[in-house]
Amino acid sequence: MALPQKNKIETLRVIAHPVRLRILDELAKGVKCVSDFEDFLGISQPNVSQHLALLRNHGIIDYYIDGRLRCYFLVDPMVPDILDILKKEYAGTLPAPACCPITKKGKYPGDRTN
Amino acid sequence: MALPQKNKIETLRVIAHPVRLRILDELAKGVKCVSDFEDFLGISQPNVSQHLALLRNHGIIDYYIDGRLRCYFLVDPMVPDILDILKKEYAGTLPAPACCPITKKGKYPGDRTN
DNA sequence: AAAATATATAAGGATATTTGAATGTTGTGT
DNA sequence: ACACAACATTCAAATATCCTTATATATTTT
Numbered sequence: 001m002a003l004p005q006k007n008k009i010e011t012l013r014v015i016a017h018p019v020r021l022r023i024l025d026e027l028a029k030g031v032k033c034v035s036d037f038e039d040f041l042g043i044s045q046p047n048v049s050q051h052l053a054l055l056r057n058h059g060i061i062d063y064y065i066d067g068r069l070r071c072y073f074l075v076d077p078m079v080p081d082i083l084d085i086l087k088k089e090y091a092g093t094l095p096a097p098a099c100c101p102i103t104k105k106g107k108y109p110g111d112r113t114n
Numbered sequence: 115m116a117l118p119q120k121n122k123i124e125t126l127r128v129i130a131h132p133v134r135l136r137i138l139d140e141l142a143k144g145v146k147c148v149s150d151f152e153d154f155l156g157i158s159q160p161n162v163s164q165h166l167a168l169l170r171n172h173g174i175i176d177y178y179i180d181g182r183l184r185c186y187f188l189v190d191p192m193v194p195d196i197l198d199i200l201k202k203e204y205a206g207t208l209p210a211p212a213c214c215p216i217t218k219k220g221k222y223p224g225d226r227t228n
Numbered sequence: 229a230a231a232a233t234a235t236a237t238a239a240g241g242a243t244a245t246t247t248g249a250a251t252g253t254t255g256t257g258t
Numbered sequence: 259a260c261a262c263a264a265c266a267t268t269c270a271a272a273t274a275t276c277c278t279t280a281t282a283t284a285t286t287t288t
Contacts, residue, residue, distance in 0.1 A: 001201045003139045008200050009132050016127040017246090018120070025117045031211045034265055047247060049266055062210075068255050068264045073211050077204045085199070086122050087115050090191045096176075097145045097187050131276095148235055161277060163236055182234045182285045 008078065014058045015082060019043065020051050024079050027061060033069040122192065128172045129196060133157065134165050138193050141175060147183045 015021065022041060026032055037048045052072060055061045060079060063072040074080070129135065136155060140146055151162045166186060169175045174193060177186040188194070 001203075003136055003197070003200065005200065006132070009130065009135060012126070012196075012200070013130040016123065016130045018123050021123060022117055035263095044248070045265070046249080046267085050247080053266075064210075065255090070265065071211075073208075075207045075210075077206070077208050078199060078202075080208075081199045081202070082126075082196075083117070085192060085195045086117065086119065086126070088192075088195070089115075092191070093189045094187075094191050094194075096178075096189075097185075149233095158278075159235070160237085160279080164277080167236075179285095184235065 011058055011060060011076060011078060012082070014054060014060060015079065017051075019047075020055060021083075021086070023048075023051060023055065024060070024074065025083055027072060027074045028080055028083055031071045031073045033071050035069075125172055125174060125190060125192060126196070128168060128174060129193065131165075133161075134169060135197075135200070137162075137165060137169070138174070138188065139197055141186060141188045142194055142197055145185045145187045147185050149183075 015024065019041060023037060026037070026040065034045065034048055034052065037052075038045050041048065052061065052063075056063070060074075060076040061072050062075045063070045065071075129138065133155060137151060140151070140154065148159065148162055148166065151166075152159050155162065166175065166177075170177070174188075174190040175186050176189045177184045179185075
């Protein structure tokens, strides 16, 4: 499959925010309502609602109403996979290529000084 | 491990851009230089260089010099994993929770009309 | 040495994101 | 009906991102 799946890239962009990632990480553990996040994140209620609205408008989460509570839950199946990657330990970097594939020569990465 | 690994979140944020993802997807296939991207992406050379600089400054890619070419390559091992997820086909959504875990009752998601 | 090539950097304005503050809405309890 | 609780929305300001235009740097070619 080709890369430019606009929706997924949009989703990734929305996900890639410290507060929203913490929200999503919590939701990955189970349903939570707004006031839960307020305590947990230490940010204002309107701000929590704003982040939740953004995630909701992108179809990443949804909620149902229980009295005056709104119980949020995860919808987008990509999210747990992203969270797994963020928690994964990576040792070192990818192997550097031997040389320039165009000219078949060139200085090696380690040789650069600048 | 706890979620807030600031570096990885920053990396994710930088990655989550349509042009940069296409760059990274190309680099995942092999070394490329700036003019390759210029053709491939159909954007201006300065803009290509800016995206490359951003990725470079975050340690996501690196390059080596071969004459007047700069041969870029992938460094961050998280990138291929992210690309895999973006290419993965997801069928449907995550299962909705049965009810509110706090009050043990509540309207179900499908029952909402608004 | 001058010109050309490949790329980087800087400056600028347009647009988008983020958050705080204020206000609205909806449901519950009395 | 009134007050409160839980949450959403709106507005505005600060900040960040993005791309264009212009200019700079380094290397090779002539």
